[in-house]
Amino acid sequence: MSLSIFALTGAALVGIGIYGLLAQAHLLRRVIAFNLIGSGLFLFLGAAGSRGIGIDPIPQALIITGIVVALSASALAVTLVVALARATGRATLPDEETPR
Amino acid sequence: MTANLPVLILLSSLLPAIITFFIPQDGHALRNSLNLGGAVLKLGLIIWMLFAIADGTVYEASFALAPGLVILLRVDALALLFISLSGTLWFLTTIYAIAYFGGKPELSRFFGFFSLCVASTTGLALSGSLISFFIFFELLTLSTWPLVAHKQDKPSLAAARTYLAYALPGSATLLVAIIWLESSTGPVLFTEPPDLSELDPVSLRAIFCLFIIGVGVKAAIVPLHGWLPSAMAAPAPVSSLLHAVAVVKAGAFGVVRVIYDVYGAENMASLGLSMPLAGIASVTILWGSVRALQQGEIKKRLAYSTVSQVSYIVLGAALASPLAMIGGLVHLIHQGLMKITLFFCAGIFDERAGVKRIDGLNGLGARMPWTSVCFSLGALGMIGLPPLAGFVSKFYLGLGALEAGAPWVLAVLAASTLLNAAYFLPLLYRLWILPAAADASGDERAPGLVVPTVITAAATIGVGLLAASPISPLGWARLIVTQGYGP
Amino acid sequence: MTVWLHLVALVLLGSLGGALWRVWRGPSQADRMMAAQLTGTGGVAVLIVLAALQDWSLLIVAVALALLAAVAAVGFAKSQSPDGAGDPEEIKPAGDWSDLNASEAGDG
Amino acid sequence: MTPMIALLTLPLLAALATIALPRRARAAAAGIGAGATLLAAIWVAVVVWRTGPMDLMLGGWQPPVGIGLRADGLSVALGVMTALVMSAAVLAARFEHATTGPGPRIAFGIWPLILLLWAALNAVFVSRDLFNLYVGLELISLSAVALVAISGKAQAVAAGLRYLLFALTGSLLYLAGVVLTYSAHGMLDIDLLAARTPVPTDALALGLMTAGLLAKTALFPFHVWLPPAHAAAPAPASALLSALVPKASLLILVRLWFEAMPDMATAASLLTLGGLGALAVVWGGVLALVQARLKLIVAYSTVAQLGYVFLAFPLAGGAGAAQPWSAGAWTGAMFQILSHGLAKASMFLTAGIFIAAVGSDRLGDLRGLARALPMTGFAFALSAITLMGLPPSGGFTAKYLMMTSAFAADQRGWAAVLVGGGLLAAAYLYRPMAALFSADIPAAPRAVPRRWQAVPLWLAALAVGLGLMSAAPFDLLQIGRPDIAAEGL
Amino acid sequence: MSAALDIALCALILGVGLATVVGRGVFRAVIFFITYGLLLAIGWARLGAIDVALAEAAISAGLTGALLLAAQGRLRTMKTEAEPPARARLPAALAGLSVACVLGWAWFALPVDQAPDLxxxxxxxxxxxxxxxxxxxxxxxxxxxxxxxxxxxxxxxxxxxxxxxxxxxxxxxxxxxxxxxxxxxxxxxxxxxxxxxxxxxxxxxxxxxxxxxxxxxxxxxxxxxxxxxxxxxxxxxxxxxxxxxxxxxxxxxxxxxxxxxxxxxxxxxxxxxxxxxxxxxxxxxxxxxxxxxxxxxxxxxxxxxxxx
Amino acid sequence: MADLATYALTAIGLVFFVAGTAGLIRFPDTFSRLHALTKADNLGLGFIVMGIGFQTERWSQLAVLLLIWALALLAAGTVAQLVARAALTTGKDE
Known part of the structure; x- marks a missing residue:
């Protein structure tokens, strides 16, 4: 029962994150949306890993690794957003980049 | 040695090509001796092989690129015929080109690709399987493109672009045809005709069309000929090579290979492919001649003449009767000799007298007798005046047409002869009869240009006069047909 | 006892929800930040209760949260300073903006 | 085993060295690391060639407890190709820096980023663990994004950010599939998964992972990030980004569809992949045709060239895997990966040389440059030949093999894609060629050292050599390939 | 009782997650994201994954907040143009909903636990x-x-x-x-x-x-x-x-x-x-x-x- | 006895938390909200800590509980100061 709650919460968080990713244009918000999706997936995995008799440590290890990786990517993304804003005055990407 | 000889013949032009790229512009002596040396070596090897083949030796070399993708070099009589032509004319053209270019820029690039072009033609001739034929066919495209573009002026670049625009789709079509065919028959070797029974007639006809389109682009069959007249923007030695030996001949050679070594005369007849192709060839012959009539530029007129003349070979192959085939094959050589003579002459007129257009030829006969005589010989040969080279071909083609039960071809031949006369005789008239313009100039103090021309012109007489001898091209063509295919 | 502790945790979560309402409403950035701070404290409390309920090792999570509770707020305070690197205390509360640059230059 | 450890750790150690060492020693450390890794890659290939696939159970733990690595023919072929491209890029970067003086920031960053990317690629090539592949992919993405943005220009930052968004989306989709797979099976090892009975969620997991990997591979319609990103990076970095980075995700796709979950491949899904590949060939080609900058042409060409590889899915995947022609289609696709890698890297490095010479890569500014830089012009032409798929290049071998399979499988539409794509490639590569080889005299191009010019020439020659000597790589690729169908060629 | 606690917690997590992606205001989203990490840490604690809870707590409380707030502050001082309104909300919502539903289905379609025996x-x-x-x-x-x-x-x-x-x-x-x-x-x-x-x-x-x-x-x-x-x-x-x-x-x-x-x-x-x-x-x-x-x-x- | 203390103390703690939250919601302006909140929740956490303290099995756990409270107090004090100051310098959300 409880596990299902967490797993479904994880699934819903992924959905929420996808909404944010698609609907919001501000890049910081998109970075946040990415983190939501990632944490939703981890929650799902964590719930799945707790179904056995004991808690499976492998998903926990995977999740910790995943969290750190997500943090690295977020840090790079955030710095890129700041650099973009510094260069262009915008914190959004133009919809269709037509490179010249 | 039997395995190495084909490779050696290939390398005799491939290695000079590669080395030439790295020779600095002013390394004239090295470059010239390398290229001439390669040409001489190749001629020597060809002569050696001629004798050995007569003894019945088989030369074969192969190496695998990947499963199914095997390069097979094999010397058969047909290959030898083509290789002898290209080897001889390469040698002469090299001499001519050295004299023609003198100290012009980008010589290493030119001679590198020049030799590469010859190497590709050689490989094409030696190819023992369809896929090796294709690979060299494509290499030929790539190595001639820089030659066409060599002058790097607007017309040259445009011509080069047109050339690629025709040649690349053409070879893509050829590749599709090959793979389609081989997906049913397995790799096709020219020594053993493939078993076509796996495929239904519709597919076979479709594949045949693809084949003809693929090689027909290079053979300049109407309506795939558009690139050839514009390619005359290239320097004279290139045009000579293109028209006489390399590209169009590769296409014609491909037609012969496809018809005789892939489909076979019987299948051609039973699939009903023979007459349509002969029809297309006839149209090309007439159309090329008509267009040639309308050209005021010498090289352009010659170019359309090539369109017309090369289809004689196609016609001979398409009729698929032994005599017609002899006519076609012998024209492969004869047309080469005649056309290279004409282009050599056109180059000399341009270089030494500054004459590009027909009206500039007036009275040049007196000023440039050697060149003019050679030009006249080539032109008369093209018309088919006995006993010159062209006559022999046309004679056999006519006989072959009757043999194949297609008497209408005689009418085509007759019409074509009239048209040939119509576009060549005015040139001769201008050369010898009309008076020169007041400001005309021109001389022949360029032995490097004149000597090769005289040799090829003499050859056009020689092959006609000596046609009955077994080592003449005609004799050789007879041998090929009786040995390999004929009844 | 277990039921009671569950209840405590529930109420604490409820109170967290109230704080979150303030985060949503604002209106000022300080309001939001402060409300977030309250959720932090509430979260520590929840974790303490859960430690008693489930596993005492959860206390270590609470320690980490309590230890780092101020980092975000310090970051907020920094980001509110004009150069994004200062300290709100460097500015006189009633001070006017004109002497801001002077005070910074002194510290820089 | 030892050579594999060397392959995995040498670039990593070199990267750490370039971060920690003082300024003067950095380039040298990068050079030594690159050379050593190149040797290690060749060493692994030789060992695999002689003795078959090489396994490495990390920490001595067997999956599912630990992570298993395996170097099979495909891994080492990619490893050697990567090593060649990387070494060339390192050399080109050194020569470029010696000529242009890039400033301390780039002089610091380019070495660790290149080497980290290399380490990540090697790790991905041999990994058999889906989650480990995820970490490897992230490492690749982050270093690649940094390389895209390294020039610091606004356009580069925007391109890097767009790339990062796509890469992260792809990573998350892939991760979702991994999560589902572990939840369903409790294991992540490709070989163990292959032996499992499929469960309902497997199709979803495979779909998610595939979608994520497609985004990272820039398959149509997920390609929009690639051209601006690859065009924005400095030339040596572009070479890596185009030649190598998409190959990692492509390799994982191949592993998933052909090794881990071959049973899940339905005809419709395979057809979709092939269809998207075909669309990529056409759309990438058409867009390459209208670009005015050399690097953008080359970048769009990457979109098109990667499309070919996907034709292997309908030809050799699913039920087709048991057919005699599948070996040809599969190997042809792998040949395409290898030859495209070499040729594309060469092309971007030539673009770098042109930019160093005239300061721009607009086609109008490149006119007549082949006269001033004949070696580079020649290198460009050679790699163009490979990309067009003309004989005797690696690209031709690839297309020949795939086309033969397409006819054998009676799926001739794919052959049309191969032919049409080749002609499109000829069309879009003709424009830069025509510009380079035109008679115009360029306005005083800067001199570029010959040794720098030689770098792309070597790569292009290798790409052509791959076609001339394709028998050995062909056999190498078969080593460790699962379920080798009877040679259908 | 225990389930009630979990439901309340998950409701909060979802609410906070939703609050980060809807509405205007980057700052608000950032603040919600900080509290989101905290709630998630509690969630991990509930699942018994203490090591994960610790990592999540430390990262979200200690690092993510500072990172995002600093970035938000920089964007503000750089006078970045105003945040555009959310676009294509309905398709985005449908996409999110369908993914969530598919994942939810997957949860119930999962076979019984297969975790390796360590x-x-x-x-x-x-x-x-x-x-x-x-x-x-x-x-x-x-x-x-x-x-x-x-x-x-x-x-x-x-x-x-x-x-x-x-x-x-x-x-x-x-x-x-x-x-x-x-x-x-x-x-x-x-x-x-x-x-x-x-x-x-x-x-x-x-x-x-x-x-x-x-x-x-x-x-x-x-x-x-x-x-x-x-x-x-x-x-x-x-x-x-x-x-x-x-x-x-x-x-x-x-x-x-x-x-x-x-x-x-x-x-x-x-x-x-x-x-x-x-x-x-x-x-x-x-x-x-x-x-x-x-x-x-x-x-x-x-x-x-x-x-x- | 210990349980009783826990009940009582945690209940008081809850009251403070709820009151603090109510203040956070109801009070009209930023500074009064700040005021309500810092006082309330630190006391609330204190009572919770003390209440749970009666349930601990080892002294070390009690020590950790007290450490948590001390840290929370330190953080809360600092944060309140800083945020209040910051609130003076900035206005509403942009």
């Missing part, structure tokens, strides 16, 4: 905390690559500096009123945090904790000290810091190679020395993780406001 191998790992055993022994290769991912991100962040700033200290130039509240806080907290972080690393072998958790706490402490002006951020050229950054991965790789040379294979830790080896690796790793994470959040060298 009880046989755990005693051979040398440590008592199973998560540490997985991270540092069974799947050490993941962990090694992950530490490299961090380093890569840092180099990438540095590459976003402006050339003129390259020799400057990393990040903005932090300053605080001497003896002010912030400065004092920056003096008091770091020693405690230092001890706590070291404890986490040391205890991680057999108890909750580990290199990442400890490293994250240390990173947050370093960050705090820097923000409070107690510790000046280094410049890129700083040799000690650079060595510190690579120390962890380096020790890890070398230990792995030593395993290949002296024992059964790459990254192999014989049981007799497994625990000290793991502790050594963890110590070096947490040091590097701390340095890397702190510098990641601090950002590239930025000679304050020259450009703003």
């Amino acid at each position: 009880s046989q191998v755990l005693p051979e790992s040398g440590v008592g905390n199973p998560v540490t055993a997985v991270l540092l022994n069974f799947r050490a290769w993941d962990t090694l690559l992950e530490s490299v991912v961090l380093l890569t991100a840092l180099v990438g962040v540095w590459m976003l500096a402006q050339d003129a700033d390259w020799d400057a200290a990393l990040g903005p130039r932090f300053h605080a009123r001497p003896n002010g509240v912030l400065a004092n806080f920056g003096r008091i907290l770091p020693p405690i945090g230092l001890i706590f972080g070291v404890y986490l690393v040391w205890a991680g072998a057999d108890d909750t904790g580990g290199a990442f958790q400890g490293g994250t706490v240390l990173a947050a402490v370093i960050l705090l000290a820097m923000m409070a002006g107690a510790l000046q951020p280094p410049s890129v050229a700083h040799p000690v810091w650079r060595v510190g950054l690579v120390l962890g991965p380096l020790v890890f790789v070398l230990a792995g190679i030593a395993g290949a040379l002296l024992s059964d294979g790459f990254l192999t830790l014989p049981l007799t020395i497994a625990k000290p080896a793991i502790l050594t690796i963890e110590a070096a790793l947490s040091l590097s993780i701390a340095a890397t994470l702190a510098l990641l959040v601090i950002g590239p060298p930025d000679d304050q406001g020259q450009d703003a």
Whole structure:
């Protein structure tokens, strides 16, 4: 029962994150949306890993690794957003980049 | 040695090509001796092989690129015929080109690709399987493109672009045809005709069309000929090579290979492919001649003449009767000799007298007798005046047409002869009869240009006069047909 | 006892929800930040209760949260300073903006 | 085993060295690391060639407890190709820096980023663990994004950010599939998964992972990030980004569809992949045709060239895997990966040389440059030949093999894609060629050292050599390939 | 009762998650995201995944908040154009909903638990905390690559500096009123945090904790000290810091190679020395993780406001 | 006895938390909200800590509980100061 709650919460968080990713244009918000999706997936995995008799440590290890990786990517993304804003005055990407 | 000889013949032009790229512009002596040396070596090897083949030796070399993708070099009589032509004319053209270019820029690039072009033609001739034929066919495209573009002026670049625009789709079509065919028959070797029974007639006809389109682009069959007249923007030695030996001949050679070594005369007849192709060839012959009539530029007129003349070979192959085939094959050589003579002459007129257009030829006969005589010989040969080279071909083609039960071809031949006369005789008239313009100039103090021309012109007489001898091209063509295919 | 502790945790979560309402409403950035701070404290409390309920090792999570509770707020305070690197205390509360640059230059 | 450890750790150690060492020693450390890794890659290939696939159970733990690595023919072929491209890029970067003086920031960053990317690629090539592949992919993405943005220009930052968004989306989709797979099976090892009975969620997991990997591979319609990103990076970095980075995700796709979950491949899904590949060939080609900058042409060409590889899915995947022609289609696709890698890297490095010479890569500014830089012009032409798929290049071998399979499988539409794509490639590569080889005299191009010019020439020659000597790589690729169908060629 | 607690918690998590993606206002989204991490940590605690809870808590409380707030502040001072309104809400919502539903279906379609049985191998790992055993022994290769991912991100962040700033200290130039509240806080907290972080690393072998958790706490402490002006951020050229950054991965790789040379294979830790080896690796790793994470959040060298 | 203390103390703690939250919601302006909140929740956490303290099994756990409270107090005090100051310098959300 409880596990299902967490797993479904994880699934819903992924959905929420996808909404944010698609609907919001501000890049910081998109970075946040990415983190939501990632944490939703981890929650799902964590719930799945707790179904056995004991808690499976492998998903926990995977999740910790995943969290750190997500943090690295977020840090790079955030710095890129700041650099973009510094260069262009915008914190959004133009919809269709037509490179010249 | 039997395995190495084909490779050696290939390398005799491939290695000079590669080395030439790295020779600095002013390394004239090295470059010239390398290229001439390669040409001489190749001629020597060809002569050696001629004798050995007569003894019945088989030369074969192969190496695998990947499963199914095997390069097979094999010397058969047909290959030898083509290789002898290209080897001889390469040698002469090299001499001519050295004299023609003198100290012009980008010589290493030119001679590198020049030799590469010859190497590709050689490989094409030696190819023992369809896929090796294709690979060299494509290499030929790539190595001639820089030659066409060599002058790097607007017309040259445009011509080069047109050339690629025709040649690349053409070879893509050829590749599709090959793979389609081989997906049913397995790799096709020219020594053993493939078993076509796996495929239904519709597919076979479709594949045949693809084949003809693929090689027909290079053979300049109407309506795939558009690139050839514009390619005359290239320097004279290139045009000579293109028209006489390399590209169009590769296409014609491909037609012969496809018809005789892939489909076979019987299948051609039973699939009903023979007459349509002969029809297309006839149209090309007439159309090329008509267009040639309308050209005021010498090289352009010659170019359309090539369109017309090369289809004689196609016609001979398409009729698929032994005599017609002899006519076609012998024209492969004869047309080469005649056309290279004409282009050599056109180059000399341009270089030494500054004459590009027909009206500039007036009275040049007196000023440039050697060149003019050679030009006249080539032109008369093209018309088919006995006993010159062209006559022999046309004679056999006519006989072959009757043999194949297609008497209408005689009418085509007759019409074509009239048209040939119509576009060549005015040139001769201008050369010898009309008076020169007041400001005309021109001389022949360029032995490097004149000597090769005289040799090829003499050859056009020689092959006609000596046609009955077994080592003449005609004799050789007879041998090929009786040995390999004929009844 | 277990039921009671569950209840405590529930109420604490409820109170967290109230704080979150303030985060949503604002209106000022300080309001939001402060409300977030309250959720932090509430979260520590929840974790303490859960430690008693489930596993005492959860206390270590609470320690980490309590230890780092101020980092975000310090970051907020920094980001509110004009150069994004200062300290709100460097500015006189009633001070006017004109002497801001002077005070910074002194510290820089 | 030892050579594999060397392959995995040498670039990593070199990267750490370039971060920690003082300024003067950095380039040298990068050079030594690159050379050593190149040797290690060749060493692994030789060992695999002689003795078959090489396994490495990390920490001595067997999956599912630990992570298993395996170097099979495909891994080492990619490893050697990567090593060649990387070494060339390192050399080109050194020569470029010696000529242009890039400033301390780039002089610091380019070495660790290149080497980290290399380490990540090697790790991905041999990994058999889906989650480990995820970490490897992230490492690749982050270093690649940094390389895209390294020039610091606004356009580069925007391109890097767009790339990062796509890469992260792809990573998350892939991760979702991994999560589902572990939840369903409790294991992540490709070989163990292959032996499992499929469960309902497997199709979803495979779909998610595939979608994520497609985004990272820039398959149509997920390609929009690639051209601006690859065009924005400095030339040596572009070479890596185009030649190598998409190959990692492509390799994982191949592993998933052909090794881990071959049973899940339905005809419709395979057809979709092939269809998207075909669309990529056409759309990438058409867009390459209208670009005015050399690097953008080359970048769009990457979109098109990667499309070919996907034709292997309908030809050799699913039920087709048991057919005699599948070996040809599969190997042809792998040949395409290898030859495209070499040729594309060469092309971007030539673009770098042109930019160093005239300061721009607009086609109008490149006119007549082949006269001033004949070696580079020649290198460009050679790699163009490979990309067009003309004989005797690696690209031709690839297309020949795939086309033969397409006819054998009676799926001739794919052959049309191969032919049409080749002609499109000829069309879009003709424009830069025509510009380079035109008679115009360029306005005083800067001199570029010959040794720098030689770098792309070597790569292009290798790409052509791959076609001339394709028998050995062909056999190498078969080593460790699962379920080798009877040679259908 | 227990389920009620979980439902309430999950409702809060979902609400907060939703609040980060809907509505206007980047700042609000950032603040919600900070609280989101906190609630998630509680969620992990409820699931019994204490190590994950610890990592989540440390990262979200200590690092993500500071990172996002600083970025938001920079964007504000740069007068970035206003946030555009959300677009294509309905399709986005449908996409999100369908993905959520599919994943929800997948949960119920999952076969019964298939987790591998680690009880046989755990005693051979040398440590008592199973998560540490997985991270540092069974799947050490993941962990090694992950530490490299961090380093890569840092180099990438540095590459976003402006050339003129390259020799400057990393990040903005932090300053605080001497003896002010912030400065004092920056003096008091770091020693405690230092001890706590070291404890986490040391205890991680057999108890909750580990290199990442400890490293994250240390990173947050370093960050705090820097923000409070107690510790000046280094410049890129700083040799000690650079060595510190690579120390962890380096020790890890070398230990792995030593395993290949002296024992059964790459990254192999014989049981007799497994625990000290793991502790050594963890110590070096947490040091590097701390340095890397702190510098990641601090950002590239930025000679304050020259450009703003 | 210990349980009783826990009940009582945690209940008081809850009251403070709820009151603090109510203040956070109801009070009209930023500074009064700040005021309500810092006082309330630190006391609330204190009572919770003390209440749970009666349930601990080891002294070390109690010590950790107290450490948590001390840290929370330190953080809360600092944060309140800083945020209040910051609130003076900035206005509403942009």
